[in-house]
Amino acid sequence: MNRTLRIAVIGGGIGGLTAARALLRRGFEVHVYESSPELKEIGAGVALGPNAMKALRWLDLEAPVRSIGYQAPFQLLRTWKGRMISKTDATLAAQRFGANGCTIHRADLLDVLAQSVPADVVTLSARCEAVTTGQASAAARFTDGSEIEADLVVGADGIHSAVRTSLFGPDAPQFTGKICYRSVIPVADLPARRIEPYEGLWLGPHGTLVIYGVRRGELVNVVAHYEDATYQHESWIAQCDRREILDRYRRWHPSLQEIFAAGDIWYKWALYDRDPIPAWTKGRTTILGDAAHPMLPYLGQGAGQAIEDACVLAAALARLDDDPVGALLLYERSRRPRASRVVLTARARGDDNHLVSPIAALRRDVAIAVRKRLGADVTGRGEGWIAEYDAGSPGALAG
């Protein structure tokens, strides 16, 4: 047993903090370097599927996450005009997959994760510029000129990862022609004062709407996707005028105008896509989360995949702790095929959601209903393989 490995995690977001929690529980020495002056998140919700909740269960974090999250009693899928395509009882997912999903405010999730590790394992205001990696150790250099050396470096520094760029060069994001608007609205500000009339996924020509509760149902998170090739700013914090959303969705179900009107602050985000990359690891450095597999948000799996990575990385290191380089390769072998498949499935899902032809959309909706009726999968959209996965089980490690 060699649990004296010193592991530097670059990035204290959802993936980095989960990795710290998972590695500390396995007895490793961990330090997190986060570029921001505080651990904070943008104001938005995040969906955690059954797979993410099972991974959190292994880390003893399922209960605190559920206590501040929201659990919809049904998963609702509707057309843009309000016709119900499918209604799935949440208890069915729990029975089939071993856990129910949960939706949560990103800041609340980050709080739970931050509280789950000792404060002194995180250094703030530390922006990594580059890493160097070899067979015996790895080092990270920061923008203030300082450097650290560790037995292993884990890049959990998000979509614009400096660690990934150091290892493999810059990536080539492609604009998808899709953008999304989002807002978090107090339920008390909604005319219905309830989430249910709006809740769920709404599919329409050129767009998808995702509406769910967070913070025990006190807030409602709205993400409104649309096709627009003219806006190409990949920012999570650029604001826009509410009138734009009201206009975009004016032909959708009238109840949606109510919810859009209740949102004071709206953000606008151009969606870029990146192909899965062929390797995550070099020497004593690897990457996880968005640094390794940024994906479109259509499956609500970005955070879930980062959480799965963290669990599997810790398990791989625990199994091969006397061979850290081999352990990183085991982690990559175990995770890259699945995460890449999720990236590609999320890409396809965006196109399937935005179908313009009414006939194609009807064909999609009937196929969903039939698959559900036949019991082929819980939601009828063929994503059982995502929910089934259990990152903490021994089977999650490749043979």
Ligand SMILES: Cc1cc2nc3c(=O)[nH]c(=O)nc-3n(C[C@H](O)[C@H](O)[C@H](O)COP(=O)(O)OP(=O)(O)OC[C@H]3O[C@@H](n4cnc5c(N)ncnc54)[C@H](O)[C@@H]3O)c2cc1C
């Ligand atoms: C608006 C929005 C909605 C989303 N909705 C969902 C959803 O519903 N479901 C879902 O599963 N996923 C969703 N995602 C995606 C999900 O949030 C990400 O996939 C997930 O946060 C990935 O976690 P991460 O830790 O890899 O990256 P991040 O959460 O981006 O964390 C990266 C961390 O690294 C820090 N950092 C960056 N660069 C450096 C550096 N050079 N040095 C040191 N630190 C650095 C950052 O400050 C940050 O704290 C959403 C994302 C956004 C933006």
